[in-house]
Amino acid sequence: MIYHLIAFFVLSSTIYAINKNLNPEKNSTSKQANPFMRYIALAYMSNPQSPKGAVPNVVALEVLRKNGIDIDKLIKLITAGVGAEFTTYYYYTILRMHCTGLEGEGIKEIVEDARIEDRNHFEAMVPRLYELGGALPRDIRKFADQAGCPDAYLPDNWEDINSILKVLLEAEQCAIRSWGEVCDMTTGKDPRTYDIAQRIMQEEVEHEAWFIELLSKRPSGHFRRKFVGQSPHTGDQGSLIHL
DSSP, rough: HHHHHHHHHHHHHHHHHHHHHHOOGTTTOOOOHHHHHHHHHHHHHHHHOOOOOOOOOOOOHHHHHHHTTOOOHHHHHHHHHHHHHHHHHHHHHHHHHTTTTTHHHHHHHHHHHHHHHHHHHHHHHHHHHHHTOOOSSHHHHHHHTTOSOOOOOOOOTSHHHHHHHHHHHHHHHHHHHHHHHHHHHTHHHHHHHHHHHHHHHHHHHHHHHHHHHHHHHOOOOOOSSSHHHTTTTTTTTTGGGGG
8 A cells, every 4th residue: 555655656656746847937947947857857758668568660571561462361471471381390200200111211301400400491481471460279189270281190100211201392392382372472562571482482492402302203303411400591580580
């Protein structure tokens, strides 16, 4: 109770001082208001404290709207894209575990590169999602339902390594379409989102080429990464800069 009384007294004193210094002619005992208090009062009046939780004007979003970006649509596309990357990371874990036998062991490391780099794509783009005013769903089930690509389920005939490779290829091709749509929407209008999306695209295109080579023997130019999940194009983006 005593704290409430003290706070009330301080507030009342402050209001009195502001009124006194903004209206010195009404004060019969002082011919001139305290100039320092007058400065404080004017500063308070010109820049009143924002309500708790109020978000100030975001100039970066103003620029995007001026450039013709539908921010709500962009947020939806990015949420779908990072959802697909996150769920792909999960499903690729299962697919990699089932790369067995002599054939499976030969491609396990390539699958692992794609798996970790897809997780890296999630890490690279999520901070941008929040900068745009979006957010990840609080329920991971809802998040998975919003993913922009079908689930990369382990096929029933997984002992045939080609069946796993086909699932991997389809997942990468869907990701290319997904991030391609983000690139098309942001090119020349939103350089920050475009930069991250095109970096992700470069790695997804590489992943597609790897799995096409393994399925068809078409050369892809694939060469072993320096380390697993290197992400040569997105490794310094978003949250990855801290890893």
